[in-house]
Amino acid sequence: MDISLETAARITSFIAALVLITSFAMLAQKRIYGLIHLFAWQGLFLALNTAVVGYIADKHHLFISSLLTLGLKVFLLPYILYVLIKRLNIRKDVETIVNMPTTMLIGIGLVIFSYHLTAPVRELSTLMTRSTLTIALATVMIGLLMMITRRNAVTQIIGFLAMENGLFFTATSATYGMPLVVELGVALDVLIAAFIFGIFFFHISTTFDSLDVGQMARLKEDEMNE
Amino acid sequence: MNFDPINIALSSVLILLGTALIAPLFRKNQKFMITFSFILAAIASLLAVAAGVVTVEGALVEKMVLPIGLPDLPFHLRLDALAGFFLTVVGLLSLFVSIFSIGYVKGFLGHRSVTSLVIFYCLFIAGMLSVVLADDALCFLVSWEIMAGASYFLVIFENEKADNRKAALLYLVVAHIGAIAILLAFGILAGIASGGSFSGYTFDAMRQANIPPHWATAAFALSFFGFSAKAGVIPLHAWLPEAHPAAPSNVSALMSGVMLKTAIYGIVRITFDIIHVFPWWWGAIVLTLGLISTVMGVLYALMQHDLKRLLAYHSVENIGIILIGIGLSMIFISFKLPLLAALGLLAGLYHTMNHAIFKGLLFMGAGAVLHATGERNMEEMGGLIHKMPWTAAMFLVGCLSISALPPFNGFVSEWLTFQAFLLSPSLPNNLMKLLIPLGAAILALSGALAAACFVKAFGVTFLGHWRGHHKPHHLHEVDWTMRSGMLLAGLTCLGLGVLPTMFINWIDNIAQQLVGSTLSLSATQYGWMWLTPISYERASYSGFIVFIGILVVVAATYLLLHVKPGAIRRSAIWDCGFEKLTNRMQYNATSFAQPIRRIFGFLFSIRERVEQVPHAGHKAFPKKLHYYLSVRDRIWKWLYKPVIEASFWISRQAGRLQQGHIQTYLIYSFITILVLLLFLR
Amino acid sequence: MNINPYIIEFLQVAVVIGLAPAFVGWIRMLKCWFQGRTTAGLFQPYRDLRKLFSKEIVLAHNASWIFRFTPYLLFGTAVLAGAIIPILSIDLPLAATADVIVLIALFAIARFFLALAGMDIGTAFGGMGSSREMMIASLAEPAMLMAIFTVSLANKSTSLAEIVQVINSGQMMLRPSLAFAFIAFILITLAETGRIPVDNPATHLELTMIHEAMILEYSGRHLALVEWASMMKLYLFVSLAIAVFTPWGIAVKGSLAGLPAAIGFMIAKLGIAGLIIVLIETGLAKMRIFRVPDFLGVAFLMATLGMLSFFILD
Incomplete structure (x- = not known):
């Protein structure tokens, strides 16, 4: 099957749009399970995108990283989070620090900002994925925004993972992916990070009876209070 | 006299000034004075409209130099398409409002003398028209001040209310801060345009001058600040909702309708025309x-x-x-x-x-x-x-x-x-x-x-x-004017x-x-x-x-x-079958805006308070509920309050110079003279 | 063989006026099926209208001319909008009267008068309906404009005939920006036409209603006109969405052969649109009034993302 570059660019930008929409949906989502589902969807779109890019650019190692993404981000990590939430029996709604419309507006601002940032790269790059670079960068920033505006530690880790998604996406769209070794390493890192977070949460919740990261302020040695 | 648009426009201004002079002569017969002067104002406005329409239509550019003003600095007038357009805007609304005023101002009869209202009304329109006509900084600023001063006296017309006096003072202060900024902007432009002589004060000289970019930016920033203060651009708007309602309604119509537009005229004139x-x-x-x-x-x-x-x-x-x-x-x-x-x-x-x-x-x-x-x-x-x-x-x-x-x-x-x-x-x-x-x-x-x-x-x-x-007894439609x-x-x-x-x-x-x-x-x-x-x-x-x-x-x-006119039966309000509907149960201005107030409430500082008048029997059945709501402008707190406090502080510091001894004041003057002589050596 | 465009224009207005109740009937039928109820049939709205037209009008003593004029105005603006949106053919003589923005403003003028009529009698319900309606309309407006902006970026025009022409000529498949705008438009349509989750068209519980609260005092032929106009409004919003996003099958240049096909396509697309609306309405519950800003915020977000992705991706 032969796909013209034009069509391929269309397909990748459509997938990029879907990734963007999942990012914003995660910002807007008010239930924790919904958040995990969205995260899984985002992983699926990323895997799809990687596969498409791999096919067009004829880079076969991208298929492996696509499969890796599929296995890790669509099935394994959501499952771990799911189990974590079940075990720790935490609240099912997402508590936000900033209200939703404001977060959305900041998100839009971030997209515009990353468009501005990536402008020089877009002009120099000749890859067909260059237009998705903006969205990849925006995904990173929105992940960070999610970490900032959420109270609960589990939602924060989802933000962290979304950020990692964005980085992965950036790599795919800027240079057709990193070398396989690097990607395997990153995947392992993320997995380990997820496990460490899991153990961490368990301890936090047993210590404070809550996963509200605001509680961590109590760890600080405050002489005035003692 | 020929019928050039600029002559017509000038005669319109002269008629208004003349009316302002003549009107006090009839102050004994107020009713006649109102009819007479507002009809003259309407005619003058009509002339301004005619001049403006013809100018814009023909894309004319006419100039005139008036032999008044300071020595060697005569007033320049110019009528181009932009000026003609604003002349029409000012004239058209002044025409409608002058007709309206004939009836409206008679409403004040029996309460107070309206002589000052009539005089300043005419001066106000004349000021606005000449702002638009002016073609040099001097004439522009003089007209600007006539306009601002006249409108101040109009705002303070009903001066027995303390709120009105406060509003007028605020208006005067902001208007003059704006005027200073505009003066400085013209100063920059004229300074560069004239290069040593005094000839740079005309707009023509400024247009031809080659203004360096940073000076142009300074002039723009100052003039935009000044005109924004006049136009009520946020955050310089605080005076506007105080002053406009305080004035009599016909004056509010002119202030909101056209006085703000002179500021728009100024912005367009300076950016598009002079700096360009x-x-x-x-x-x-x-x-x-x-x-x-x-x-x-x-x-x-x-x-x-x-x-x-x-x-x-x-x-x-x-x-x-x-x-x-x-x-x-x-x-x-x-x-x-x-x-x-x-x-x-x-x-x-x-x-x-x-x-x-x-x-x-x-x-x-x-x-x-x-x-x-x-x-x-x-x-x-x-x-x-x-x-x-x-x-x-x-x-x-x-x-x-x-x-x-x-x-x-x-x-x-x-x-x-x-x-x-x-x-x-x-x-x-x-x-x-x-x-x-x-x-x-x-x-x-x-x-x-x-x-x-x-x-x-x-x-x-x-x-x-x-x-x-309490429903007023004699609600009536207003008169034909x-x-x-x-x-x-x-x-x-x-x-x-x-x-x-x-x-x-x-x-x-x-x-x-x-x-x-x-x-x-x-x-x-x-x-x-x-x-x-x-x-x-x-x-x-x-x-x-x-x-x-x-x-x-x-x-x-x-x-x-209506081929087969169905019956229309008038009956009592249905209201889903509820009874005892009273007038106080209707939605009013506050309740209508409640949803929007709640959504955008974070932009204001809103205070809500509910008070209960307890019933003798049980707490759950209060006799009356009082609801208090205050919505305040945050900008007032953030911007105006600090400025006001700072200026009070400065005046207190300056007040220390005031000792009350005549010798001290003489020393001040003496030192000033010495310093000046040193500089002018 | 070509037909005079004026005849098509006339035909289209007749279709809008005539089919709008059937469309509402179709939605109600589907809804009944989804909820396991027996339906009243496709033609129940016609029977309702006939009944209302034959009844006398009961008017409150203090109703002013605004209250009596509003039903006619609602109907008038709806008919005019029906003559402007390309539903059957692109080549309409009146199509140039209004671009999308003017069209939205036409609906706004109807809403303005309806809100005034709600306040005219002086009941608490009427005022409540007006206040809420205007709040929702205010928040829907920026989202609507953003969606229009996105569409106009893709088509370089806000003129409806031109948009339909460009999209109809192909080359517009798979554009993320239009997909975003389409989602936004669906959300706005739900809000503007008073459907669940924003308003419940079937409610008779006073505190949950918006549109119904404003028209509580209407009766007889006034009520018939108001109801008919709101049916047309739903029909027109759906037609607008079809025209702007999926116009395929519309008659291009008043050819006689294209017309039956255009009508067939229109009915099929309306059927699907009805299905989508019913799916949304059965799937969601009506929101609290102060959740509506979030809902419309999402619509605005979608439309804005559409605009951004046009520049970023297209």
Whole structure:
């Protein structure tokens, strides 16, 4: 099957749009399970995108990283989070620090900002994925925004993972992916990070009876209070 | 005397000045004085309109030097298309308001002498006309001060109320801070233009001067600050909702309708005409401030329950809309897109005209209501449509126009502004491409909020039942002069909305003179019925067909259904079968805005308090509930309060110099003289 | 063989006026099926209208001319809008009267008068309906404009005939920006036409209603006109969405052969649109009034993302 570059660019930008929409949906989502589902969807779109890019650019190692993404981000990590939430029996709604419309507006601002940032790269790059670079960068920033505006530690880790998604996406769209070794390493890192977070949460919740990261302020040695 | 437009315009100013001089002679017979002077004012306004129309139509540029002014610094007058347009705007509304005033001012008879009102009214219009005519900094500033001073005395006309005095003082202070900024801006421009001699004070010299970019920026910043203070651009708006309602309604109509427009004139004159080469970010500043004023103005307006304050806040909004058009035009022209610049500029100017007329109309309507009921508080009104059908109908026309609903005039200019927004993707700057569309969304939001606000204003004032505790006994329709003033303004609103192509054709010469491109070739090429701003494929609008179409369908439906006239039975209100509906249960101004107040509440500092008057029996059944609400302007706290406190602090420090000993003062003078001599050595 | 465009224009207005109740009937039928109820049939709305037209009008003593004029105006603006949106053919003589923005403003003028009529009698319900309606309209407006902006970016026009022409000529498949705008438009349509989750068209519980609260005092032929106009409004919003996003099958240049096909396509697309609306309405519950800003915020977000993705991706 032969796909013209034009069509391929269309397909990748459509997938990029879907990734963007999942990012914003995660910002807007008010239930924790919904958040995990969205995260899984985002992983699926990323895997799809990687596969498409791999096919067009004829880079076969991208298929492996696509499969890796599929296995890790669509099935394994959501499952771990799911189990974590079940075990720790935490609240099912997402508590936000900033209200939703404001977060959305900041998100839009971030997209515009990353468009501005990536402008020089877009002009120099000749890859067909260059237009998705903006969205990849925006995904990173929105992940960070999610970490900032959420109270609960589990939602924060989802933000962290979304950020990692964005980085992965950036790599795919800027240079057709990193070398396989690097990607395997990153995947392992993320997995380990997820496990460490899991153990961490368990301890936090047993210590404070809550996963509200605001509680961590109590760890600080405050002489005035003692 | 020949009939050049500039002579006619000058004679109009002279008639007004003459009227102001003669009027006191008749102060014994107040009724005659009112009729006589307002008729003369109307004639003078008509002359100004005639001069303006002819000038714009013919794209004339006429100049005149008056042998008055300082020695060697005579007054220069100039009438070009831009001046002609603003002459028409000022003249047209002054004409309607002067007719209205004949009846309205008679309402004061028996309470107070209106001599000062009449004198300053004439001076005020004369000042505005000569601001527009001025062609040198001196003449401009003198006229500007006449305008500001006269309006101060008009604001303070009902001076027995402390609020009015406070409002007038605030107005005077802000107006003069603005005037100083404008003076400094002219100082910079004239200093560079004259190069040593005094000849640089004319606008002609400034136009020809080669102004270095940083000085141009300084001059722009100062003049924009000064004019913004006059126009009530947020955050310099605080005086506006205080001063405009305090003045008598006919004066409020002129202040909101046209005095603010002289500031718009100043901005356009200085940027497009005198400096005429500028970077794009000037336009971005104007656009941003315009957007902020638009949305904040309308939100503040929604929170009001004083009809005139509500209208005053809407002036802030509409000035914002005008600035949006002008700002877009400035951005377009700095990127060398003259056709789009013409579109933005004409959208802004179109809205200038529209706002003058419909805001004048609405203030006249508010004046008529005030005249009939003695009330400005909407919470005390209701059901006036039955007693004042004419006023209600005309006020409704004003509401429809300001809410940007077709086929009235406000819609055309907002539509043109939207078209200018929609063309922003042709800008070469990437960031602007992405940011400017968000501005269009803000404009859409404020347009819709304005509609909500005027449903509230009209609905609470004219519909339903009387909401107040004591219904006035002799509610009556106003007299024919007031009605005809409003009727003329209403018809103008409709005319400007239905025949936009004619108006665009007419003001096109301004764009030709200022940005070097015309819109009429593309805008009106499909005949008078179709407005196609850029091309037929791009967008088109026919106000005429919308108007006729709605009329025809409504008439046809009505006739079809009345072939067999079904019975109409009048009965008591149904209200879902509930009984004991009282007038106090109606939605009022505060409750109508409650949902919006809750959504946008974070922009204001809102205090709500509920007090219960306990019942003798049980706590759960309070006898009465008192609800207190105060909505305050945050900008007042953040910007004005610190400035006021700082200036008090400075004056206290300066006060230490005042010792009361004559010797000390002599020492001050002596030291001053010594220092001056040292410098002038 | 070509037909005079004026005849098509006339035909289209007749279709809008005639079919709008059937469309509402179709939605109600589907809804009944989804909820396991027996339906009243496709033609129940016609029977309702006939009944209302034959009844006398009971008017409150203090009703002003605004209250009596509004039903006619609602009907008038709806008919005019029906003559402007390209539903059957692109080549309509009145199509140039209004671009999308003017069209939205036409609906706004109807809403303005309806809100005034709600306040005219002076009941608490009427005022409540007006206040809420204007609040929702204000928040829907920026989202609507953003969606229009996105569409106009893709088509370089806001003129409906031109948009339909460009999209109809192909080359517009799979554009993320239009997909975003389409989602936004669906959300706005639900809000503007008073469907669940924003308003419940079937409610008779006073505190949950918006549109119904404003028209509580109407009766007889006034009520018939108001109801008919709101049916037409739903029909027109759906037609507008079809025209702007999926116009395929519309008659291009008043050819006689294209017309039956255009009508067939229109009915099929309306059927699907009805299905989508019913799926949304059965899937969601009506929101609290102060959740509506979030809902419309999402619509605005979608439309804005559409605008951004046009520049970023297209």
